[in-house]
Amino acid sequence: VSIELANEKWLGHLPSGLLGQFASTKGYSDLIAAADDYLTLREFFKDGVTGDVDKVRAELKELAEEASADVSSTAKALRDLAEGQEIIIITNGGN
């Protein structure tokens, strides 16, 4: 599954709401596992939705600095896609 980041437009299934892919299924699972110590990220991944975009981006930056190369690349991709958004939603595009 391509795991993609979306904004609220995706609630109405508008394709323009999909901001881009940041992970494969496995990549997303690895990111979730690596983020266990990061409170905001943990909540974000639990719900698949957050309005704390700045905090999420800050924690992703920290995570990217200390994680393995694969997880770091996934974290960076997610951080880049989230820039400038108010609310972000994780989707596999199959909902």
Place this chain on the structure above:
Amino acid sequence: MKLYLMRHCESEDGPRDDPTRQLTSVGRKQAQTMGQFLVRQIGRVDVVLTSYFARAQGTAAPIAELLGCSSIIDTPALQPETAPKDAWKEIKFLSDGCEDVLVVSHHPLVNELLKLLTGCDSEKFHHGAIAHIGDDGKLHWFVPPAVVERDEDDVLEAAAGVVEALEAYLQEAKGDGGLKHPRHQAVLSKVRAKVKKVMAGYFDRQGAAVLKAVKPNIEALLLSHPQLKEAGGEWVTINGHPVLIGGSISDRVERAKNSAVRTGQHEQAIADRSEAVLSKGVGVPRTADNSAFDLRNDNVGIEVKTLVNGKNEKITMSKDALGRKLAEQRADELKAYTVVVDRRTGGLTGKATYYVKEGLGSFRLGSMTKISLGDLKDMVKP
């Protein structure tokens, strides 16, 4: 500059590039109706620009006359197939220094100009329709003749009411009571109510016409509205209807959490396990983190979508994700498949339903082939 962009009125059938096609009798009536509408709405224009085609000139001339405008300029840049950027360049050149400009042109140029100038993409730029684009570059109103004609009837009805009131007044004025007479007040109240109803109906229809005209790009139009932006609102289309998403961030997050489009940890766990089951079942290994495909070997790349919740019978892939997969497919000469694992009824422990389609993209389940895991394994064998 305030621009009034108009498609010529109804004309005789014929090829688009035939400059001799004339207006029909309906078209001539539409030109009068829309001209009178412009007189009421704006009163005047500085210049009327038109193509030299007979149907455009037949529209422009009577309207210019009604508006008291003697400056009519025809230009080849307003022919149907002109590139919108070239047409806009010419409009700006010919109307330099003008405040109010009426442009009469043709389909598809009118649609393309509207899109170029406002971002709105009107599918229904009917014959005789006028789009008013303000000097702020936004679409202020968009009115087809049908709406104006209905309003004409309503205006006549209201006018009849006013006449009725005047007659009542004259009758009453002969007596001692004058305007203060209770019977006179009763008639005036009825007329006020009627005029109010007509006005409300008029604005409702104007609104409906605008929404219908700009539906394909309603989101862009409404998002650009400054008050909406200040309120933090956004419009999305849900089941084909534009819906305002607004309120505080926490309200909006709650709304998103309650939707079926998110992939949280629970959904992800099911998708992850489901993909592992599929990988084992078809004998194609899972890929490393952040790879373009979910399963792949030297011959095939498989994109897997697991449906966990929601009622949408469609899987969607963004352009970005599709581009990455196509690049990998081309570089490694892979055969690509999209596989949907539908686990909406049984979760991870229940029975899954598999669908396959050769190729990549956004698909409806109805366009995919239902398949067993065994047959899928045979299908993806080299």
